[in-house]
Amino acid sequence: MANFHYNPHISVDCVIFGFDDERINILLIKRKQEGKNIYALPGDLVRKGEDLDHAATRVLFELTNLQNLYLEQFKTFGSPDRINDPLDIEWVNSIREHPEVRVITIAYNSLVKVEDVEFAPASFAEEVLWHPIDKPQKLAFDHNDIANTGWAMLREKIKREPLIAFSLLPEKFTLRQLQTLYEAIVGSSLDKRNFRKRMLRNKFLVALEEKQSGVSHKPAQYFKFDEAIYKEDFAKDQWFLF
Amino acid sequence: MANFHYNPHISVDCVIFGFDDERINILLIKRKQEGKNIYALPGDLVRKGEDLDHAATRVLFELTNLQNLYLEQFKTFGSPDRINDPLDIEWVNSIREHPEVRVITIAYNSLVKVEDVEFAPASFAEEVLWHPIDKPQKLAFDHNDIANTGWAMLREKIKREPLIAFSLLPEKFTLRQLQTLYEAIVGSSLDKRNFRKRMLRNKFLVALEEKQSGVSHKPAQYFKFDEAIYKEDFAKDQWFLF
DNA sequence: TCAAAAGTGTTCCATCTACACCCATGT
DNA sequence: ACATGGGTGTAGATGGAACACTTTTGA
Numbered sequence: 001m002a003n004f005h006y007n008p009h010i011s012v013d014c015v016i017f018g019f020d021d022e023r024i025n026i027l028l029i030k031r032k033q034e035g036k037n038i039y040a041l042p043g044d045l046v047r048k049g050e051d052l053d054h055a056a057t058r059v060l061f062e063l064t065n066l067q068n069l070y071l072e073q074f075k076t077f078g079s080p081d082r083i084n085d086p087l088d089i090e091w092v093n094s095i096r097e098h099p100e101v102r103v104i105t106i107a108y109n110s111l112v113k114v115e116d117v118e119f120a121p122a123s124f125a126e127e128v129l130w131h132p133i134d135k136p137q138k139l140a141f142d143h144n145d146i147a148n149t150g151w152a153m154l155r156e157k158i159k160r161e162p163l164i165a166f167s168l169l170p171e172k173f174t175l176r177q178l179q180t181l182y183e184a185i186v187g188s189s190l191d192k193r194n195f196r197k198r199m200l201r202n203k204f205l206v207a208l209e210e211k212q213s214g215v216s217h218k219p220a221q222y223f224k225f226d227e228a229i230y231k232e233d234f235a236k237d238q239w240f241l242f
Numbered sequence: 243m244a245n246f247h248y249n250p251h252i253s254v255d256c257v258i259f260g261f262d263d264e265r266i267n268i269l270l271i272k273r274k275q276e277g278k279n280i281y282a283l284p285g286d287l288v289r290k291g292e293d294l295d296h297a298a299t300r301v302l303f304e305l306t307n308l309q310n311l312y313l314e315q316f317k318t319f320g321s322p323d324r325i326n327d328p329l330d331i332e333w334v335n336s337i338r339e340h341p342e343v344r345v346i347t348i349a350y351n352s353l354v355k356v357e358d359v360e361f362a363p364a365s366f367a368e369e370v371l372w373h374p375i376d377k378p379q380k381l382a383f384d385h386n387d388i389a390n391t392g393w394a395m396l397r398e399k400i401k402r403e404p405l406i407a408f409s410l411l412p413e414k415f416t417l418r419q420l421q422t423l424y425e426a427i428v429g430s431s432l433d434k435r436n437f438r439k440r441m442l443r444n445k446f447l448v449a450l451e452e453k454q455s456g457v458s459h460k461p462a463q464y465f466k467f468d469e470a471i472y473k474e475d476f477a478k479d480q481w482f483l484f
Numbered sequence: 485t486c487a488a489a490a491g492t493g494t495t496c497c498a499t500c501t502a503c504a505c506c507c508a509t510g511t
Numbered sequence: 512a513c514a515t516g517g518g519t520g521t522a523g524a525t526g527g528a529a530c531a532c533t534t535t536t537g538a
Contacts, residue, residue, distance in 0.1 A: 007344065009249075009251040009252070010320065010346060046320075048344075049322045049344075050322070051320070051321055052318065052320040052321075073317060075315060076294065076315065076318040076348050078252065078288070078293070078294040079293055079294075080291045080292065080293060102249065102290075102291075104252055104294070104346075106318050106320065106346075159402075160398065160401075160402070174517085175517090175518090176516080176517075191501075191502075191503085192517090192518085193502095193503085193519070193520080194500070194501070194502085196518080196519085197500095197520095198499095198500090212509095212517095213509095214509095214510085215509070215510080215515085215516080215517095216510035216511065216516090217507095217508070217509055217510075217514080217515040217516040217517065218507055218508035218509060218515085218516065218517040218518075219508070219509065220516080220517055220518085221517085221518090416490090417490090417491090418489080418490075433529075433530085434490090434491085435491085435492070435529095435530085436527070436528065436529085438492085439492095439493095439527095440526095440527090454490095454536095455536095456536095456537085457488090457489080457536070457537075458487075458488065458489090458536060458538060459487080459488040459489040459490070459534095459535070459537075460488085460489060460490040460491075460534055460535035460536055461489095461490080461535070462489080462490055462491090463490085463491090
């Protein structure tokens with residue numbers, strides 16, 4: 001690890017969402033401490049002179065080897081006692097140059113295509129894993145609060161801008177994948193025919209020649225999301241899907 | 243000004259919205275510097291050990307003498323060069339104990355009923371004024387960016403939770419006031435009959451006995467917003483007005 | 485009696501909802 | 512031939528948009 005100069009007062013934490021065709025997961029990092037597995041959100045101190053968004057982008061890149069991801073700051077957590085578990089305190093003491101200072105953290109949501117992720121050994125992570133967003137898991141620091149808030153904000157956001165959901169899907173996908181994704185987001189099941197009708201009204205969904213193969217049922221059509229058509233056709237606020 | 247201990251790295255800034263029955267305004271503070279009037283958003287450094295929300299609440303209280311206001315953190319601004327105007331730098335040098343450190347600011351939106359505000363002489367403000375949100379005005383630091391972002395976020399938010407708009411209205415108000423408010427928010431005019439029909443479907447809008455008086459036309463019915471009925475009747479996500 | 489804003493209903497059209505069967509493929 | 516998920520259309524209900532006149536008051 002290069003010897004960068006860090007600002008000991010500010011960190012970023014990332015809630016990184018991925019979709020595995022069934023449920024929505026977030027990326028967690030695992031550390032071992034006193035024989036226990038401790039899970040946390042990926043994050044890092046901001047460097048001196050570094051922009052906040054840049055710090056988040058850097059964490060994402062170190063972890064997934066990906067750039068140009070969907071990234072949005074959603075809230076800053078700065079309670080004076082956000083580090084209060086003895087294990088967390090001990091850990092902070094062991095790795096930080098200035099463990100005693102109050103650090104506030106700027107939280108970001110990010111969306112990735114799981115197939116693109118190459119888990120990289122990052123300076124701040126011993127092990128990295130996907131964890132279902134709806135399966136409870138105790139996290140370090142105030143990271144449960146951060147993750148829950150991020151998930152709630154993402155759901156709200158996607159209702160207004162369903163476009164961003166495509167950041168979670170592969171380049172080519174079936175309408176079934178798209179529907180399952182939306183169902184995971186809204187938390188209820190949707191009518192297949194109505195869903196297709198609404199979706200196919202959107203010209204930015206373009207059918208590819210290609211179909212599924214190797215499945216033991218009627219193969220599904222693949223689609224892609226055409227961002228250029230999207231930008232042409234829609235002034236941002238004019239369309240709501242829900 | 244009492245000698246509190248401040249954390250020189252973190253500040254809060256508040257975009258405080260008020261509605262004067264015609265347009266939406268924000269609170270600005272004015273300082274005089276080299277014979278010029280410099281306008282800025284109200285804000286302050288966070289104190290040592292002080293929670294972020296508390297700092298924002300404190301700024302609001304010092305300025306308006308009001309408590310229990312609608313308050314929502316909307317974004318954190320932390321660009322390393324967010325203070326770059328020579329006048330701003332000079333001013334920071336003159337009032338801060340540690341003028342050289344990078345300070346990131348957590349921005350809050352707040353909604354007040356203008357009639358309740360008692361402008362108070364605050365430690366950080368020489369003069370306080372209402373300024374129309376849609377009238378351009380150069381502000382200090384990155385406050386133009388902050389105010390514009392806050393206004394955009396508020397408009398988005400109110401589309402999803404029109405409820406909060408009532409924080410901008412007096413306890414009793416006419417449907418015309420309510421409509422003008424929504425028109426100011428969405429930025430276009432609405433059909434009177436359709437607006438009333440939709441609004442009066444909401445049982446939390448209750449008609450009072452009282453009517454306007456002293457107006458030289460048919461006096462309007464007063465209404466109030468009943469928060470208890472609102473909370474009973476509506477699971478948060480079930481109703482959209484737009 | 486005039487000016488000014490309050491208040492009120494209906495028709496038309498677009499969109500949402502509910503719902504059931506045939507199709508293409510692999511085993 | 513059967514199991515599996517893909518793909519399709521219609522009818523009824525609902526909600527939004529457009530639109531003009533009467534009412535009440537103060538001056």
